[in-house]
Structures are given as structure tokens and as C-alpha cells.
Amino acid sequence: MDKKTIVEETEKYYLPVFGRYPMVMELGHGCRVWDNEGNEYVDAFAGIAVNSLGYNHPVLVKAISEQAAKLMHCSNLYYTEIQVKALRVVAEATGMDRIFFANCGAEGNEGAMKLARKYGVSKAPTKYKIISADESFHGRTFDTLAATGHDYYHVGYGPLSPGHVLVPYGDIKALEAQMDDDVCAVLLEPIQGEGGVHVPPAEYLQQVRALCDKHDALLIFDEVQTGVARTGKWFAYMHSGVKPDILTFAKGIGGGFPVAGFAVPERLAHVFKPGDHGGTFGGNPLA
Ligand SMILES: Cc1ncc(COP(=O)(O)O)c(C=O)c1O
Known part of the structure; x- marks a missing residue:
């Protein structure tokens, strides 16, 4: 053509x-x-x-090519050796214990927020607030849209997904003013990417971590863009020494093939029970 x-x-x-x-x-x-x-x-x-x-x-x-000729897709109803190899590599690179594979960054963030909501609501029915930052980008599904800090993406959809609060990025006082025990998660990019490259002030991520710990809120780092050695280390959080409770990844991890997901430490492994989360394609042998 x-x-x-x-x-x-x-x-x-x-x-x-x-x-x-x-x-x-x-x-x-x-x-x-x-x-x-x-x-x-x-x-x-x-x-x-x-x-x-x-x-x-x-x-x-x-x-x-080799995997496509062997087994492209068989669903997550079965085990595959290639998935174990991927899990080992991702667990080591992220510094986490448990991985969920998805297909794109938005889906990774969606799953991370869903897990955080389940964690929060298991502690108190009102603990479902998710705080994210102005000028962030977390995806275009309905919940990631609400977490994304650009009005441009919000207009024209009627009411957005409830329970989301946006604060200025890098402003610890603004975050502190919104923090309470009803917050189940704070979702941030350790360096913002989409609205310009915004590196937060020194100590910001440490202070965010401390606020999350104080209010038993999960800290989610969206490393869809900063991950996979983009900042020199496997994940950008490794520069700050601040470890998130949930780490999301996508983009560079598949080198061009759609691979994404989120990773958590063992203590969050059982927030989801079988059937609570899933997906047909995520973690398929080819990906
Ligand atoms: C930080 C961040 N999170 C999430 C996303 C959404 O990823 P995807 O387009 O794969 O859904 C992007 C995409 O640009 C991103 O930069």
C-alpha cells in the first residue's frame, strides 16, 4: 500500500x-x-x-519468535515455566516478592489501586481515599483517569470515579493537609514524566513515606515511565531509598511487547483472594 x-x-x-x-x-x-x-x-x-x-x-x-512457535497463550488456568522465569527476574529487579502481570500501565495502576482499596476497606469501611498529584499521569481507564492530575483528561465524562483527591506534586504540606486515616493509598510517580520532567524536592519521598506509615496508607509508586533502568537504577525509587508498598511497571519492561503489572511485598500477598483480580492475557507465555 x-x-x-x-x-x-x-x-x-x-x-x-x-x-x-x-x-x-x-x-x-x-x-x-x-x-x-x-x-x-x-x-x-x-x-x-x-x-x-x-x-x-x-x-x-x-x-x-521461539516462544511464539511453542506456546503464545494458554491462560492463567495453567502453570508455565516461562512465567516462572519472568517472575524471578521481575521480583529481583523490583525488589518485591509478589507480582501480578497485566498488559499496559493503566491496567497495572488500576490493579494497584484496587488492591489498596481492598486493603483499606478491610480495615475500615471509609478507608478508601486515594491521593495522587497534580500534573501526574496514570492512564486512561476510568479509575486511573480520576487519579491523573490534568483537568484536560477529566472533562466530558460526568462524575469521575469517587474517592480520589489531587494535591500539588512535591508539596508535603498540601499532602499532609489531606492525609487522614481514611486514606488507603498515595499514588505518585517518583519523577513525573508526562507533564514535563518533575523531580520532587529532596526528602519529599521520605516525608510521603512517613505520612503513609502514620496513617497506615499504602504508598504506590507508578514506575511505568521511570522504571526499567530509565533513571540508571532498575527503578527510580532505588535512588531515594524510599520503598513503596506497591510498584507498578509497564513500557520498557517488554522492550516493545505489551508487558505490565504491579509488584508487592509478601505482607500484601493475600489482600486479594483467588478471583478478586485477574485478566485473560496478562502474564501469557509470549509476553
Ligand atoms: C507514569 C505513567 N503511568 C501510566 C501510564 C499509562 O500507561 P499505558 O499507556 O501503558 O496504559 C503512562 C503512559 O504514558 C505513564 O507515563
């Missing part, structure tokens, strides 16, 4: 939610991509912080 047909038919059939550049990408290698007219580009976006090994890394291509 020529460029014109591809652009026109995409615009005809796809829901018009993306503003796309008029380029038709065909091939990638390392940090470079080529369009279908043979123009070469350096993808400084890395597929929006996803292609952590570059395009077509031979080890990744080999692993995916």
Missing part, C-alpha cells in the same frame, strides 16, 4: 483519538526507524519510552 492509502484508511477506520504525524513506519533497527518511502529517522521517543533495547534487538526477536 502507498503512503496516501495507509494514512487515509487509518483515518477512515481508526477512532480519531490520536494526532499522528504523516509518516508511515515500516522498519526499525537499534534506535533508527525507516518509513515506507525509505527515509531514516532516529526515534528519540523510543516508542514513547518503550523500546528499551532499541528496535529489533536480536535476543528479544529470537526469544519472541
Whole structure:
């Protein structure tokens, strides 16, 4: 197909939610991509912080090809050796004990907040408040939308998912003013990514940790964008020495294949009982 047909038919059939550049990408290698007219580009976006090994890394291509030929999907009703290998690697890299695999960052955050709500409500029926930050981005599902701190994403949907409170990022006094025993979780990016790169003031994450501990609220770090060595360590929280109770990951962890999820320490392993959470595709052998 020529460029014109591809652009026109995409615009005809796809829901018009993306503003796309008029380029038709065909091939990638390392940090470079080529369009279908043979123009070469350096993808400084890395597929929006996803292609952590570059395009077509031979080890990744080999692993995916071999697994695709063996077993792509079999559901989580069964065990697979490849899932154990992935669990070991992710547990070690995140510094956590228990992992749940999902398909995208929003789904990882959604599961993390769901777990935090269950944790909170098991302690008191009113303990379901989730605090997140202005200018954050946590995804586009209904609950992650409410946790996302941009009015732009909120307009036009009627009432948002209840129980969410937004505070200015990096402002410990503003957070403290909203903290009480009804808070089940504080959800933050250790460095904000979507609205600009916002590094919080020194000590902020430590102070947030202390407030969470005081009110028995879970600290969730959304490391969808900062994770997987993007800041030099496996996860950005490792620079601050502040360990979250729930860590969410996506983007770079699959090197281009949809892989995401969240990780928790053993003490939160049994907040969810069998059937409380799940998903058809998450953790499938190919991913
Ligand atoms: C910090 C953060 N959280 C969550 C998301 C949502 O991830 P996804 O688009 O995979 O649902 C993003 C995406 O840009 C993000 O940057």
C-alpha cells in the first residue's frame, strides 16, 4: 500500500483519538526507524519510552519468535515455566516478592489501586481515599483517569470515579493537609514524566513515606515511565531509598511487547483472594 492509502484508511477506520504525524513506519533497527518511502529517522521517543533495547534487538526477536512457535497463550488456568522465569527476574529487579502481570500501565495502576482499596476497606469501611498529584499521569481507564492530575483528561465524562483527591506534586504540606486515616493509598510517580520532567524536592519521598506509615496508607509508586533502568537504577525509587508498598511497571519492561503489572511485598500477598483480580492475557507465555 502507498503512503496516501495507509494514512487515509487509518483515518477512515481508526477512532480519531490520536494526532499522528504523516509518516508511515515500516522498519526499525537499534534506535533508527525507516518509513515506507525509505527515509531514516532516529526515534528519540523510543516508542514513547518503550523500546528499551532499541528496535529489533536480536535476543528479544529470537526469544519472541521461539516462544511464539511453542506456546503464545494458554491462560492463567495453567502453570508455565516461562512465567516462572519472568517472575524471578521481575521480583529481583523490583525488589518485591509478589507480582501480578497485566498488559499496559493503566491496567497495572488500576490493579494497584484496587488492591489498596481492598486493603483499606478491610480495615475500615471509609478507608478508601486515594491521593495522587497534580500534573501526574496514570492512564486512561476510568479509575486511573480520576487519579491523573490534568483537568484536560477529566472533562466530558460526568462524575469521575469517587474517592480520589489531587494535591500539588512535591508539596508535603498540601499532602499532609489531606492525609487522614481514611486514606488507603498515595499514588505518585517518583519523577513525573508526562507533564514535563518533575523531580520532587529532596526528602519529599521520605516525608510521603512517613505520612503513609502514620496513617497506615499504602504508598504506590507508578514506575511505568521511570522504571526499567530509565533513571540508571532498575527503578527510580532505588535512588531515594524510599520503598513503596506497591510498584507498578509497564513500557520498557517488554522492550516493545505489551508487558505490565504491579509488584508487592509478601505482607500484601493475600489482600486479594483467588478471583478478586485477574485478566485473560496478562502474564501469557509470549509476553
Ligand atoms: C507514569 C505513567 N503511568 C501510566 C501510564 C499509562 O500507561 P499505558 O499507556 O501503558 O496504559 C503512562 C503512559 O504514558 C505513564 O507515563
